[in-house]
Amino acid sequence: MLSPLPQSVTPAPTSAPFGFTGPCLRHARDEEIFGEGETADHVYQVISGSVRTCRTLRDGRRQIDEFHFAGDYFGLEAGDLHRVAAEAMTETTVRMVRRGALSQLAAQRPEVARVLFRLTVEGLQRSQDHVLMLGRKSARERVVGLLVDLADRTGGDELDIPMSRQDMADYLGLTIETVSRTLTQLQGDGVIAIPTTRHIVLRDGVALRRLAS
Amino acid sequence: MLSPLPQSVTPAPTSAPFGFTGPCLRHARDEEIFGEGETADHVYQVISGSVRTCRTLRDGRRQIDEFHFAGDYFGLEAGDLHRVAAEAMTETTVRMVRRGALSQLAAQRPEVARVLFRLTVEGLQRSQDHVLMLGRKSARERVVGLLVDLADRTGGDELDIPMSRQDMADYLGLTIETVSRTLTQLQGDGVIAIPTTRHIVLRDGVALRRLAS
DNA sequence: CGTGAGTTTGAAGGGAATCAAGACTAGTGG
DNA sequence: CCACTAGTCTTGATTCCCTTCAAACTCACG
Numbered sequence: 001m002l003s004p005l006p007q008s009v010t011p012a013p014t015s016a017p018f019g020f021t022g023p024c025l026r027h028a029r030d031e032e033i034f035g036e037g038e039t040a041d042h043v044y045q046v047i048s049g050s051v052r053t054c055r056t057l058r059d060g061r062r063q064i065d066e067f068h069f070a071g072d073y074f075g076l077e078a079g080d081l082h083r084v085a086a087e088a089m090t091e092t093t094v095r096m097v098r099r100g101a102l103s104q105l106a107a108q109r110p111e112v113a114r115v116l117f118r119l120t121v122e123g124l125q126r127s128q129d130h131v132l133m134l135g136r137k138s139a140r141e142r143v144v145g146l147l148v149d150l151a152d153r154t155g156g157d158e159l160d161i162p163m164s165r166q167d168m169a170d171y172l173g174l175t176i177e178t179v180s181r182t183l184t185q186l187q188g189d190g191v192i193a194i195p196t197t198r199h200i201v202l203r204d205g206v207a208l209r210r211l212a213s
Numbered sequence: 214m215l216s217p218l219p220q221s222v223t224p225a226p227t228s229a230p231f232g233f234t235g236p237c238l239r240h241a242r243d244e245e246i247f248g249e250g251e252t253a254d255h256v257y258q259v260i261s262g263s264v265r266t267c268r269t270l271r272d273g274r275r276q277i278d279e280f281h282f283a284g285d286y287f288g289l290e291a292g293d294l295h296r297v298a299a300e301a302m303t304e305t306t307v308r309m310v311r312r313g314a315l316s317q318l319a320a321q322r323p324e325v326a327r328v329l330f331r332l333t334v335e336g337l338q339r340s341q342d343h344v345l346m347l348g349r350k351s352a353r354e355r356v357v358g359l360l361v362d363l364a365d366r367t368g369g370d371e372l373d374i375p376m377s378r379q380d381m382a383d384y385l386g387l388t389i390e391t392v393s394r395t396l397t398q399l400q401g402d403g404v405i406a407i408p409t410t411r412h413i414v415l416r417d418g419v420a421l422r423r424l425a426s
Numbered sequence: 427c428g429t430g431a432g433t434t435t436g437a438a439g440g441g442a443a444t445c446a447a448g449a450c451t452a453g454t455g456g
Numbered sequence: 457c458c459a460c461t462a463g464t465c466t467t468g469a470t471t472c473c474c475t476t477c478a479a480a481c482t483c484a485c486g
Contacts (some may be wrong), residue, residue, distance in 0.1 A: 055345050057426055063348040065341050078334040084341065107323055113330075120333050121291040127340035128278050128297065132268050134347035135276040135386030139442065165465060173348030178442055180466055197451080197465065213270055352474070378433065388475055393434055410433065410482085427486105434481065443473085449466070456459085 020045060020073075020105075022097040027088035033075075036085040040077040042096045046070050049092025050162040053084040054170065064171040066126065067163065069153060073119060090162045134173045137213060142172040143182040145212040147192065147202060157202040165197075233258060233286075233318075235310040240301035246288075249298040253290040255309045259283050262305025263375040266297040267383065277384040279339065280376065282366060286332060303375045347386045350426060355385040356395040358425040360405065360415060370415040378410075 024047055027033055033044065036055060044051075051068040053075075065084055068074045074086060088094075106113035133142050146168060150159050161168075169176045183200070186192045191208055193201040202208055237260055240246055246257065249268060257264075264281040266288075278297055281287045287299060301307075319326040346355050359381060363372050374381075382389045396413070399405045404421055406414040415421055 055341070057345075057349065059426075061349040063345045065344060076334060078331055078338055083338060110320055113326055117326075117330055117333065118291055120330065120337060121289060124333060124337045124340060125291060125296060127337060127344060128268070131278060131340060131343050131347060132270075132276045134344060135383075136270065136274040170348075175443060176465080177444085177467085181442095184466075213272075389433080390435085390476085391474060394474095397434075429484105429486085431484090432482085434479100436479080437477085439474105439476070441473095441475090442471105444471070445469085447466100447468080449464100451464075452462090454459105454461080456457105 020095065020097045020102070022095050022101075024093050024095050027092045027094065029088060029090055031088050033086040033088060033094060034082050036082060038082050039080060040075065040082045041099050042075060043073060043099060043102055044075040044086065045073040045095045045097065047093040047095055049094075050089045051086055051092060051094065052089050052163065052167055052171075053086045055084050062170045063173070064167060066123070066130075067167075067171065069162075076120065089164075089167065139172075139174055139178050139182050140185070141211065141213045142174065143168070143179060144186070144208050146172060147200065148205075148208055148212050151202055151205070157205055159200045159202070161198045161200055233308065233310045233315070235308050235314070237306050237308050240305045240307065242301060242303055244301050246299040246301060246307060247295050249295060251295050252293060253288065253295045254312050255288060256286060256312055256315055257288040257299065258286040258308045258310065260306040260308055262307075263302045264299055264305060264307065265302050265376065265380060265384075266299045268297050275383045276386070277380060279336070279343075280380075280384065282375075289333065302377075302380065352385075352387055352391050352395050353398070354424065354426045355387065356381070356392060357399070357421050359385060360413065361418075361421055361425050364415055364418070370418060372413045372415070374411045374413055 022042075025033075027049075033051065034040075034042075046068050048070055051072075051074060052064050053066050053068065054062055054064040056062045066074070067089070068086075075082065077083060102116075106116055133145055137145065147159065150161070151157055154160075163171075165176045165179050168174075169179045172179065174182075183192070183194060187194050191202070191204045191211070193203055195201065235255075238246075240262075246264065247253075247255075259281050261283055264285075264287060265277050266279050266281065267275055267277040269275045279287070280302070288295065290296060315329075319329055346358055350358065360372065363374070364370055367373075376384075378389045378392050381387075382392045385392065387395075396405070396407060400407050404415070404417045404424070406416055408414065
């Protein structure tokens with residue numbers, strides 16, 4: 001995975017939902033935003049594009065924790081270090097918020113603290129959904145689950161998939177071959193269409209939601 | 214899974230770390246503390262004993278999210294409903310804290326809000342560890358991972374396992390047979406000893422921590 | 427001492443991984 | 457514009473780890 005330097009910096013802080021402020025950085029596809037084990041002195045929010053946060057074992061096995069899209073925030077840690085790495089999946093703009101500034105803001109404005117807390121609890125619940133999926137669901141259920149989740153988050157049945165098959169596999173705890181085969185099967189069953197690799201159409205949302213278990 | 218009524222209530226609120234107060238309830242083994250889908254108007258803290266939080270699919274597949282021991286809190290939700298069920302694994306005492314009271318306390322005392330926030334972020338990180346384990350680790354790595362985690366949390370290499378093999382399996386995303394076989398193998402390798410079913414001794418912490426990947 | 431839930435062990439089967447080509451696709455340069 | 461190429465994705469054949477099915481064992485408890 002290549003990790004060139006960030007392309008550009010917007011020096012002027014821009015405002016944001018919940019009053020987060022900070023400079024915006026542009027990242028190219030597959031560029032690292034921060035690495036596993038780096039000091040965590042910023043929290044990030046996706047302005048546009050898409051980000052994956054992941055962890056890699058010494059032998060190279062990789063697990064993607066979460067996909068982040070516009071509005072989502074990521075990079076918050078309990079300790080001093082980032083326990084996950086973050087990489088742009090597409091051309092992406094993120095806002096960086098200093099951790100100190102954020103906790104100060106949260107201390108001054110209770111509604112900011114509340115929003116931050118709620119976002120974190122929601123992240124925990126998403127992670128619990130992920131655990132259920134990885135622990136107890138079949139390959140087919142996992143793939144369908146991801147498609148339905150993407151549809152729910154983008155609000156449409158026409159998905160422009162920002163991630164590669166490898167990303168999907170590493171999120172779902174499967175191999176790239178199994179993801180590919182499963183998608184082909186789903187297309188054969190008529191519940192999805194795959195006009196191009198990065199474009200998937202959910203043709204039967206009801207059936208899919210049933211298949212996701 | 215039986216769910217008899219709670220055994221007894223301590224009416225007088227008792228104090229607790231972080232200033233949480235509320236009545237304490239005693240629960241028998243396998244008793245339900247709250248169910249999936251019930252309204253979430255309390256947050257809980259384990260005083261003594263051990264609790265599992267889990268989710269069950271319609272067809273009966275079960276995934277345990279987390280094991281909770283003395284001091285741990287659980288049951289916090291972003292929405293109105295409990296998305297997981299909580300059950301006592303052993304004779305257990307829990308403190309119930311009204312959700313409204315807790316958020317009020319957090320609003321008044323910033324240090325309470327901070328502690329609550331940190332605990333939630335830590336829970337998120339534990340869930341992320343769980344995701345990595347379920348997505349990318351072998352049966353052996355998972356079982357060892359659980360044993361090491363239990364040792365780290367209880368601070369000793371002599372484990373009094375509060376959960377059944379089924380609980381371990383449902384936490385690890387495996388079957389009870391695989392858990393049992395794996396434990397037997399680990400004993401055969403000399404890295405653990407199993408004097409009784411509910412008592413496991415870690416004989417080689419270094420080797421085990423290596424095996425956990 | 428019988429009884430039954432929980433656990434262990436064995437044998438067979440299956441779902442996903444691995445190994446291995448082949449087919450696309452996007453980007454490159456002639 | 458179109459080969460050329462590298463990377464990504466798909467498809468096929470085989471393998472293997474874990475599950476499933478089945479039975480024996482253990483131990484707490486009446």
